[in-house]
Amino acid sequence: MRTVQPLDHVNHMLVAELSRDGRKTVRALAGLVGLSEPAVRDRLDKLSRDGVVTGYRAVVEPQTVGAGTAAFVTLRFTPEPDAKTAVNNALEREPCVLEVHEIAGEDCYLIKVRVGTTIELADALDRIRAIPFITHTNSTVVLRTVFERSITI
Incomplete structure (x- = not known):
């Protein structure tokens, strides 16, 4: 940035x-x-x-578009030089991955995933786990979203 x-x-x-x-x-x-x-x-x-305003979007209710199941997934991957780039590229191609955050601690990334059902979540996690260099995942399924908000100033 x-x-x-x-x-x-x-x-x-x-x-x-x-x-x-x-x-x-x-x-x-x-x-x-x-x-x-x-x-x-x-x-x-x-x-x-200048990158202050990065776009204009419609805010969509996830359940109305078949994305009512959300999960947060932590990822670990190997420290090899090409690992981060390969993981980034693979996650960017995965349409159910909405957010990717590099985090401190044992894990490398925290990602947010949205799909329609838990079966679709299982399939998405299988694809994510198959990404080269990923060594570990841990998933937390969202039961209910209390609120989400965008940045307002």
Whole structure:
């Protein structure tokens, strides 16, 4: 990730509003911050180029799209020079893997997986365990999600 200058007051307001409502129009944002639409568009373009705003997404209820079963899985892999790259590439190709976090401690990664059923989870774990260099996994199945949230500022 690139080093980005701290957000000024206007950019902070723009990012905060977009994090609450990514469908907010440029016109509405301009009215909110007291700038012209072209000035706001330029700021949004720069925020995207600088990697502050990385995209606009719909938030989808997992159960409605056949992904109601979630699990967190810790992974360990060998310390060989090519291991991390190979594991990263394999996990990125696995559509059920939603998040990959490098963690401190005995394990190397904590990943979040979403699938439709426990049978699909078992199949996904078989594929993940078959990734070269992976030596150990430990899975925790989510019984109920109390809440999830995105970053808002």
